[in-house]
Amino acid sequence: MNGALHGSRMLLVLINLAFVGITGVANPVWLAPLFALAVASPLLLRFAEFRSYQFAWNAAVMAVFCVLLRHTILAGPRHVLQDGLALAALCQVSLLNSMSARQKPDLLFFNSFLIAVVTSILCVEIKYLAVFLLYAPALVVALQLHAAAPAGGGPWPVPVSRIVGSGLGRSLAIVAATMGVFAVAPRDFQRRGFLAEKMALRSKEQSRAGFDERIALTPRAGVLLGDEVVLAAELTGGRRVPGIEYWRGATLDRFDGRRWWPAAARSVRADREWRAAGRGRWRREGPAEAARMRVRLLDRRAGRLFAPLGAVEIEIESRDGPAAIVVPQRDLTVKRVRPREGEAAYALALGSPDGAFAPEHAGQAGEVPSVHLALPPALPAAARAVHGRLAQRIPSGAAMPEAVESLRRGVAAGWSYVLPGEEGAAGSFEEFLGGAGGHCEYFATLLAVVLRLEGIPCRVVTGYRSAEWDEEGRRLTVRARDAHAWVEVFDSGRGWQTVDATPPARGSPPPAGLLARAGRFFEDLWRDVTLFDELSRSRVLAGAVAAVEGAGARLAAGGWVPVAGLLAVFVLRRLRNRAPAPVRAYLRAVRRAGMEPLQGETPRELLARAGDLLRDPGRLAFLEAATAEHERRRYRSSR
């Protein structure tokens, strides 16, 4: 087989093996020999004409297929993708080493793309992008070499370097067009697919950091910490009250070992419920105002209005513009029913959270709904062990607040803060109990479980936590990455209290050096691709429209002057470089005669060539006349 042809296919197979390697499912014990066999294929290919050699390869593939099939039967279909990937990699190496010159490489190409597809399900990290950027040009070049290869191994009709060069350029254009279509093509990002429930075809979920009314402690491939502003609050009166950095969205009461969700409204303990106080205004009894804030909710999809625990008054300000119908809840949160497009603006009056429960109502807290003490029937034994260990540190005779603080410190100090998808991140509550790191949801879950085991009623709260004040300390910015989960503990004397067991994030240092910054840039860019959704798409389209409008505005505002100048320069250069009139007339005549001049061909040579090609005497005569006229006009004497 032609060396260039085989080389292109070998490169394709090596990249396929790299795809398999980055999934993490491949054992180096069998992947390394496959790499070696692929690299050694030019030497092994000489045996491809022997039937025994081909039989040996086919037998090896069949044997591995039987082993993997047995594994699937015994272990279930969970590993069908991984096993299929391993078999596909072996098939690629087998084809590369046993394909004779007469055989077509169709299966090699299809199998290579199939490996890329399956890998995309099992690996969504930046490594995939790196390998794919090698795979795309390799595939295009291999296809082009296949299309241009001379039959029978003869000389190449076109230099191989030219084929490879055009393939690289074409692959670049294809990848660029692919990204463009990917960014703007409308599609249903929420489509489930009719086989989703039957086979574990969904890859590890990636998610954007943001408010969620539920918590699910499941494995995640990563989380995108977006910087977009979701809430902007301005202190219009008073001072900052304690707890102002915690903006409550929803409370979650029930836990089944894996998920948190809110209980029915009637079972939720309420302190001072919201009462309507006018059109778009709600109040609840509490301490005197300590602060007023004006809030703009910029997250259009949020189904909640966020407010600190100490909010005693909410007044909706969006009367003329888009408004949201709000329904205050018994857990002191505010639900936004059927939110419309657009921002929501509202004003808050804040009191101290301690004032949420007036002393004259002490004793009414005797009955705490059992939902705030409920634990899942199948609570892992490790949870009780952790509780036992942490409870030993509670000082004897400590009051409830001290006990809560002791447990909180124990949880915060005993585990590491790790974002989903990072190394050491827990994929379940059990893993977190076993010592893996986790994010705020895990810390809140563990604290709530430990508190309930201790007999302290509590609930988990989701919302935002932000301390991003401006220099004057009056404006607070809350971003998507500030989404947070914490615990609220019910104190019979003071009501609900905020307790946060999440330790500060390790905080990765900013990348140093050009290479590290470039790596971080590409990682963020790749995360934007893998987490691309309707919001991202609308932003891309809006940005494109804004760019076009901006360019149009600049042109209208006077930018047309340099554009016109450039155009004039371009036209003048074209006119200056234009061929002389006799030459232009001659070329027109040549084209009318149905001929096309070749590069470097003189008129007489073209005429001689036309004599061989043109069968119409009339056209030949026309061309002869045009040639003579051209020579007369071009080279006529000046006398």
Next chain:
Amino acid sequence: MSPPRPTALGVKGMAFYGMLLCAYFAAPYANLLFLLLVFLSVAGLAGLGRAVRGLRGFGPSEVAAESMPAEGGGAILCRSKGGFAIPGLVLELRFERGAPMRIPCAGTGASILSLRLPPLPRGVYALEMAFFATAWPFGLFEMRSPAKAPPRIVVYPAPADLAAWREAAGGGSDPRDGGGGLEPAGLRDYREGDEPRRIHWRASARRSAPVVKECEPDGASGREAVLDLRQEPEAFERSLSLLAALALEAREAKSSLLLHSQSGSVQYGAGGAPFDDLLEFLAAAAPLPAGGPPPPSASPAVPRFAGGAAR
């Protein structure tokens, strides 16, 4: 120019694409799977778009093939308006019978290209059509440009070694002498460049120096031969090979050859039918059964190709 048509790889590719599309809709939406599907779609469209432009400006084109000896291959001359510097360009010849033949065109920007036809068995190959095709860039779609081609390609019998035959036939006597065939016009001394088969051995032996025969291109002094089609296949092929060699020799010498056979007596060469007709006759000749009619009678001195050996 015909619209692009999918190749075998293209058909399989479309089936593969359909399968991926089904998998895309069967599974939950995933950005990477959509990205790969878009990549495949864009690449396919790019391949199709480039394939459509693949032979733009190529035609009109023409193919000319001279008759060629059996199992020896021959040249085929191609002409095209736009030149042959197109990657993956092949010339496909489709015959009325038999499998089509694809010949890769390793050309440049020149508008004339000479290709080598592979060796073919003796016969007359009627051409149904000829076209140039390319599956550039991805081998998924093929564009074709029809070429003007001769109606047939003549593959005449591979010429046999006449010297060996003459040696065996006359022990040195030239069957062409005194029995029909070419009469030498004279003798002269051997000059460098003369063909060894023109050496008159008897005269050379007498003079102790090589002497060659000088022949006149005279149709009246042309060759003559009898071909009896009633022969065994192996002997028949040998007879045809010898006659082909005689025909080529006569053509080169610009003389004539009178051939008697069951098909009649026909003079080829100067004053008669062109030698190409004789070559075509030899290419298409088939043996007759033993009980068939005899060829026309001729002088006993005329070489006769019949039975098991040429005499």
